[in-house]
Amino acid sequence: MANSTQQSSLKVYLRLLRYVLPYWGLFAISILGFLIFASTQPMLGYILKFFVDGLNNPEASFFATVPYLRDIAWLSQLKLLQAVPMLIVLIALLQGIGSFLGNYFLAKVSLGLVHDMRVALFNNLLTLPNRYFDNHNSGHLISRITYNVTMVTGAATDAIKVVVREGMTVIFLFATLLWMNWQLTLVMVAILPIIGLMVVSASKKFRKQSKKIQLAMGDVTHVASETIHGYRVVRSFGGEDYEQQRFCSASTENRQKQLKMVKTNAVYTPSLQLVIYSAMAVLMFLVLLLRGDASAGDLVAYITLAGLLPKPIRQLSEVSSTVQKGIAGAESIFEQLDEAPEIDHGTQERGRVSGRLEVVNLSFQYEGTDKPVLDNISFVAEPGQMVALVGRSGSGKSTLANLIPRFYHHDQGQILLDGVDVEDYTLRDLRRHIALVTQHVTLFNDTVANNIAYGDLAGAPLDDVRKASELAYAAEFIEQMPQGYATLVGENGVLLSGGQRQRLAIARALLKDAPLLILDEATSALDTESERHIQGALDEVMKGRTTLVIAHRLSTIEKSDLILVMDKGRIVERGTHAELLALNGYYARLHEKDFVDALQPLPESAI
Structure with a gap:
């Protein structure tokens, strides 16, 4: 020994x-x-x-x-x-x-x-x-x-x-x-x-x-x-x-x-x-x-x-x-x-995709656990459509959002983007087609402009940065800052409010101009007035783009083309806002309580 x-x-x-x-x-x-x-x-x-x-x-x-x-x-x-x-x-x-x-x-x-x-x-x-x-x-x-x-x-x-x-x-x-x-x-x-x-x-x-x-x-x-x-x-x-x-x-x-x-x-x-x-x-x-x-x-x-x-x-x-x-x-x-890097066996690269997203019989569980987080999920989001995922915390919504850009690797089922399995795209190319805005905004101790035009977007013309900021309703507070777009935001945007940070993250996603937009609780940090402004901007931005929205607030998802109600990793209801209200099921109960304190587990009889 x-x-x-x-x-x-x-x-x-x-x-x-x-x-x-x-x-x-x-x-x-x-x-x-x-x-x-x-x-x-x-x-x-x-x-x-x-x-x-x-x-x-x-x-x-x-x-x-x-x-x-x-x-x-x-x-x-x-x-x-x-x-x-x-x-x-x-x-x-x-x-x-x-x-x-x-x-x-x-x-x-x-x-x-x-x-x-x-x-x-x-x-x-x-x-x-x-x-x-x-x-x-x-x-x-x-x-x-x-x-x-x-x-x-x-x-x-x-x-x-x-x-x-x-x-x-x-x-x-x-x-x-x-x-x-x-x-x-x-x-x-x-x-x-x-x-x-x-x-x-x-x-x-x-x-x-x-x-x-x-x-x-x-x-x-x-x-x-x-x-x-x-x-x-x-x-x-x-x-x-x-x-x-x-x-x-x-x-x-x-x-x-x-x-x-x-x-x-x-x-x-x-x-x-x-x-x-x-x-x-x-x-x-x-x-x-x-x-x-x-x-x-x-x-x-x-x-x-x-x-x-x-x-x-x-x-x-x-x-x-x-x-x-x-x-x-x-x-x-x-x-x-010696730790193995992210799996990237993909070979496909597309200049631009239309944004058609299809999920087929998708199941997933985290490594080292027995319990499936997603269980046989299937749905289609056509280009230009807005699909909303709703359900109580822990129902698998964010996990689904993380599987699309392959932050985690799935073995069961398929996620297809323009008919090609996401596993077949190279990681770099796949993520180029997706703009992701999450509840937890990450900003760097840099200027406002550099935080919006980050990574692949670095070097984007200032006019494009301004346009994205206006669409995200961020221009109004940026232009009031001491150095405008050249203002330093502090570590992780500490000098900005939660709503301002969120709007910068949305501006970053808009500047990326990706065909697939994922908003994971993206408007949760916004006040009602800011959310109303951004909702108007998002309505404009979503045209010609596939948008996947994860939200608790009704106002964010009422206009969705398709609402998927999730519980315990499964889709338990699907339809438009009006159709789901008419069903008088789980979604209707969530609607009554306005998504604030009502996200209770679905009764066994309703599954």
Whole structure:
């Protein structure tokens, strides 16, 4: 089991490193820099040999013992007094160059990686099916793009920086120590298995705790996001205390999980240090015992180089926590990136459709539920006709509206647009033929004009935007704004009233000029006066267009060519307003109560 976990970790990590490939040139320069940096560490330690030897005889030649170099006149005259300080400065300069190349170019790789992964995640979000958003809260999705990505890049770049820089430092130091005294050096090798065992056991803990931390961070983001978006409701219903407790609870949970990881690290690092320094103590004892004919300079250099080893070894062991955090974050990122996008097997594309909508024996149930939301629905809407769907909340009206543009995928029955199954159209083309206005209006923190001319409509002439606004009765309030059509509407149109937001959404749909118009409770946020104006505009707009209206208010649907009364996912009555009133059934009862508080379940006897 542990072996398979390690294999999956390696698989995730190798996949993560693929994102570094486009930056291999910068990465190579960075690694070269760290190699230069690592090579200077034993140089600085070894130079102490000459310094200690120079204490007895500073006039001695620096290259006196080096073959070939001692034969060069000017080098042989170079004394320890001059050479040692000069070499220390040169080594420090070399170390600085290596450090700059390593850190700067790795930062370029790291920031590029953050950008690439965030863009990949965001672009992937735009392709995911509706059910994914139904099953995942926005806080965790945002946390994945902001927090998890930084954890991941730490594993892909910072960890490699430590592994290369400290790893090469250990190798260079170890090689120098072997060269100086191989017997003593082999004593240090004995502690490596102990260090290995400690690293493996800590890695498992770090990974488990990292996953919990990332989930807890998602909860913090989620609570904050909900409270910010719903601040009016929070204030009007006195929810401040509840939200404070909820946020405090999420933040405390996150803090406790972070502390647990810090505690693991805090116990693990000194334990490892104790093992390393115990080995150092044994080494010092052996150096004093077995010094042989080595000079004082040799021994000081050897002890200094051995003393430089614990720091890079400790940092190498700590890299495990960074890698495990990154792997935990990468798993959640790849889980999203591996999610299947919206199904789009369609091949049909039409320049323009007439708008004939036919629904044949349509049944549908949401994934993971047994209860059908729609049960054997059939009807036809001819071009230019207005079809209204009425019924109590939960009767399946909005689900039907969501199936037409394929926000959800249906398996039973057919939805035909101009005689072609909606499944056969490409998604992009299908949605181009449909204009959808829902009760929940989405506006962006942009100008009024850009909110109306959004997406495919971007770049539409301002005159067309004005015309759509006039038809939606939005021009009257837009033109009174400080900058008119160039006025910013605030996040989700916070600076506008509910009715104004709704009219902008209708103007957007009118500008789209699609042959099929779906109004899902589109006039619910409007006052009676605004609704009367818009109803007049809609009457004009609906000419030559198929319109599907979902509404509670009678005034919106009285003029419909066909009214479908729905209950429990089935059509229980159909006809015009007059015909349905004459039936004196479910619709007539709704009419009596004016659709306000009368949307009761249909009695079993009437089904």
